[in-house]
Each structure stands twice: as C-alpha cells, then as structure tokens.
Amino acid sequence: MSFDLDQFLPYRLSVAAARISRRFAALYEAEAGLTVPEWRVLAHLDKAGAVSVRDITARVNLEKSIVSRAATRLETAGLVRKSGHSTDRRLVALELTPAGRALMQRLGRIAEDFQAELLAELGDDAAVLGRALTRLTGTEV
Template sequence: MAQITDEPVADEENDALELGRFLPYRLSVVSNLVSKAFARRYEAAFGLSIPEWRVMAVLGRYAPASSADICARTAMDKAKVSRAVARLVAGGLVSRKDNPLDQRQNVLALSRKGRGVYQQIVPLARAMEREVLETLSADEVRQLDTLLTKLHARAEAMAPGGGEGVD
C-alpha cells in the first residue's frame, strides 16, 4: 500500500470529516437558506410558492409556452409544473388552452391579472437578488457567476436526469 508519494491529505489531518468545511454541504445550506427567504417573501407578497413564481417568471418573458417549455426553462419536472400551473390557472393568473396544432400540448400565457402581478414580481425579485449580492464586491459577483456556470456543468454531468430546485 502506502506509496511514497505526496498524497495531498486532501482536507485537513484526515480521517474525520468536518461537515462545516464540506463544500457540498455548505452549498446546500446556503442555497436552502436563500430559497427559504425568497419563498417567504413571494408568499407574503403574492401568495405564490416558488414553483408558481418560476412559472410566472418564464411566462412573463416567453409566453406563449407549453408545459414542456416551462419544464425546460425552470429545471422542474413535469408533475411539479402541472401542479403549479393548475394553481395559477385556478387563481386567474394564467390562461391555459389546447394547442390546436397539437392537442397534447398546452398553450400557457399570463392573463391580464397575471401580467399585473408579473410587473410587481420583477422588481421584487431584482431587489432580493440585490439584497443577497450586496454582501459581495462586483468582482465577487462575477466570480460567483463563473463558479455557478462551471459547477452547473459539472453537476449536470454527475447527476442523471434533470435539476430540480427551490430557488
């Protein structure tokens, strides 16, 4: 065994793992903390869950879109999208009709009321993003962007199917 090489002794002494220094764990904690903060405010401001908010965000930018389009743009599976859309339709924020060219597909768009909400959603989202990033320098924000891009590619290679999320 024990080769005479410069085995880097990866983290610290070794053999015991300090969760607080384990980057995947820390990434998860930070992400969930941010998501929770965002979720609380979306709920308070608009009564929207994060899946619902994501659907609104995509439709505000890309309507009309099908459920599959939403899946692709939100990293949510189709069951989750279906449920979120159902609630938004029930709440009158989103219109849903069949695509006459392919009756399997939905054609989703914001209703008048939905557009009104969307116009409030965007500034709130931007403000919250700013609030989070305030703690970073402009350079660090750029670093974060780069890191997320790289980690995203790497994580997608490691994970099998799609990338679910909570915001």
C-alpha cells in the same frame, strides 16, 4: 481525521440555497403566497409568452408533474390561462392573464431589489460566484 461536513461543498451549497430561498420567499409572501414552482412558472411565462408544459419543464429545472400542478394552481388563482395548441393537440399553451402579468410586474421588481441586495452583500465576489455556478450547473444554464 474524520470527514468535515462544514467544508463539504454540496452541503454548503444546499444550505446557502435554502437560506436565500427562504429570504426571498419571505419577501414575496406578502405580495402573493406562491410556492417556488409557482414562482418559477410565473417568471418563465412572463418572459416566454405562450409555451407548453414541456417547454417550462426544460427551462426551469422542474419535473413535468410539478409544472403541471403548479400551472393548475395558477390557473385556479386566475394568474394563468390554459388553451390548446393549434396544430399539436397534445400540447397545452400556457400564458399569463392580465392579473398574472400585473403580479409579475410587482414580483419582478421585488426580485430585482433582492438581487441587488445579494450582489451588495457579495461585493467583488459576485462575478466569480456567477461563473462558478455556471460551471457547477453544467454546460447549459
């Protein structure tokens, strides 16, 4: 018997992730036309305060070049402020502007509503899905 792509976990994960990402992107599209990297950087800055590109790279699973470019675009859009690190001058300190914080306030609500929607669709399976994703992703989340 031949190989069945429809039962192949990497394929199914990839399709599911792409669909969910699209659904979510459609929701915040009206609020702000962000790319996925821009959204991740924004969300991380909201939680972490002033951090470097390297920190973001490590925490949100993105290439440093992608983080760098996303940060530049967000700065141009007035959502993020770049400044130099006090002691280590190689580092850039990124932080949200008031406009960035205001936007994340709205996006955070949208994201939480969407999360609730997904959890409702998943019902009892939600907890196990979470555990499975943790296992698949490796030790660190």
